[in-house]
Amino acid sequence: MAEPNGKESPETDTSDNTRFPEVEGKIIQSIKLIAESDYYGIDINFTDNTAMVFAIEPFVVAHPLYGDWKTGERKILKQWKPVKSVSLKTP
Numbered sequence: 001m002a003e004p005n006g007k008e009s010p011e012t013d014t015s016d017n018t019r020f021p022e023v024e025g026k027i028i029q030s031i032k033l034i035a036e037s038d039y040y041g042i043d044i045n046f047t048d049n050t051a052m053v054f055a056i057e058p059f060v061v062a063h064p065l066y067g068d069w070k071t072g073e074r075k076i077l078k079q080w081k082p083v084k085s086v087s088l089k090t091p
Contacts, residue, residue, distance in 0.1 A: 023052050060085040 026046040034041045040056040065079040 020052060023050075026050070057087060058085075 023044075023046070026048065028044060029047045030043075030045045032043040032045070034043065040058065042054040042056070044052040044054075046052075062083045063079075064083065066077045068075045068077055
């Protein structure tokens with residue numbers, strides 16, 4: 001997340017932000033970060049026995065290119081479309 005530059009309100013919504021009004025004002029009991037070989041997530045548990053859970057998928061994007069370094073500077077000879085990993089979750 002970008003650092004505030006002093007010109008924007010921290011409450012300003014942009015198209016890159018997603019708000020969760022259902023949890024606004026709730027008191028957090030605990031926050032758990034899970035980093036296991038088959039699951040990454042963040043669990044935010046509230047004192048009213050509800051929770052906000054973020055299941056996080058690792059994502060990879062490779063930008064393949066073929067280049068010439070003979071002059072010491074890279075000259076791109078060919079570039080392909082990015083190759084992206086596939087989501088394992090069903091919508």
